[in-house]
Amino acid sequence: MNSVLESEIVQLHAEICAGLADPNRILILYELSQSPRNVTELSTNLKMAQPLVSRHLKILRERRMVVAKRHGTVVEYTLADRRLIKALDLLRAVLRDGLSKHAELADALA
Amino acid sequence: MNSVLESEIVQLHAEICAGLADPNRILILYELSQSPRNVTELSTNLKMAQPLVSRHLKILRERRMVVAKRHGTVVEYTLADRRLIKALDLLRAVLRDGLSKHAELADALA
DNA sequence: CAAGAATATACGGATATGTGCATATAGGCA
DNA sequence: TGCCTATATGCACATATCCGTATATTCTTG
Numbered sequence: 001m002n003s004v005l006e007s008e009i010v011q012l013h014a015e016i017c018a019g020l021a022d023p024n025r026i027l028i029l030y031e032l033s034q035s036p037r038n039v040t041e042l043s044t045n046l047k048m049a050q051p052l053v054s055r056h057l058k059i060l061r062e063r064r065m066v067v068a069k070r071h072g073t074v075v076e077y078t079l080a081d082r083r084l085i086k087a088l089d090l091l092r093a094v095l096r097d098g099l100s101k102h103a104e105l106a107d108a109l110a
Numbered sequence: 111m112n113s114v115l116e117s118e119i120v121q122l123h124a125e126i127c128a129g130l131a132d133p134n135r136i137l138i139l140y141e142l143s144q145s146p147r148n149v150t151e152l153s154t155n156l157k158m159a160q161p162l163v164s165r166h167l168k169i170l171r172e173r174r175m176v177v178a179k180r181h182g183t184v185v186e187y188t189l190a191d192r193r194l195i196k197a198l199d200l201l202r203a204v205l206r207d208g209l210s211k212h213a214e215l216a217d218a219l220a
Numbered sequence: 221c222a223a224g225a226a227t228a229t230a231c232g233g234a235t236a237t238g239t240g241c242a243t244a245t246a247g248g249c250a
Numbered sequence: 251t252g253c254c255t256a257t258a259t260g261c262a263c264a265t266a267t268c269c270g271t272a273t274a275t276t277c278t279t280g
Contacts, residue, residue: 018237023120056238
């Protein structure tokens with residue numbers, strides 16, 4: 001395969017990963033994994049300032065990790081792909097196992 | 111669960127994700143998924159400057175995503191957990207499906 | 221111990237990221 | 251139209267990330 005394309009793909013791959021690489025976005029994604037939510041709901045449930053939520057949602061939208069749908073004045077966000085949660089769960093499992101030494105945190109994850 | 115611990119865990123979770131969030135590190139991880147490699151091998155195979163490889167390996171080491179083992183003057187790096195590759199593959203699949211519109215890249219990924 | 225190979229780190233600079241605060245935009249409705 | 255609610259964006263700033271180049275460190279072997 002063309003190596004220009006190859007590196008372009010790796011770049012996009014990294015951008016998806018970067019989409020997961022922030023605590024607030026992880027919380028947003030898990031929240032959306034329960035059910036679609038609008039910005040205000042996310043903001044109150046996660047105790048995050050509304051502009052902050054909006055900006056993180058923008059990042060996730062640009063990477064097509066969430067989908068936005070307007071209903072009047074409300075915008076409902078949906079998880080674009082369940083495999084994002086699957087990946088997050090896998091990584092959390094890796095974390096848990098790699099943490100077997102730090103008793104406190106490991107217990108909390110058990 | 112204690113919410114201080116909770117947010118500490120989410121923080122670590124995000125750091126693992128950030129470990130994946132760079133094209134060069136993705137290449138390194140996939141290379142290591144084939145078999146353990148030393149720094150020079152990674153550097154030549156991936157055509158990356160040696161200090162660059164070392165620094166990325168340090169990041170992966172700190173997050174316990176790879177394991178280093180010295181053999182004399184050579185340091186052999188091993189993937190710490192296969193699930194990291196599983197997660198990367200999942201995310202690449204998400205990327206492929208989300209890209210169905212961009213024919214060129216989508217083809218390259220097929 | 222000296223010399224060489226393999227690996228790691230320090231420094232400097234360019235760019236990116238996360239955030240608070242203020243403000244803009246968009247849609248519904250009196 | 252004017253107002254209210256919901257959401258998005260601009261600005262400013264602090265911090266983090268990535269990288270090239272040069273240099274340090276570590277280990278082996280003569």
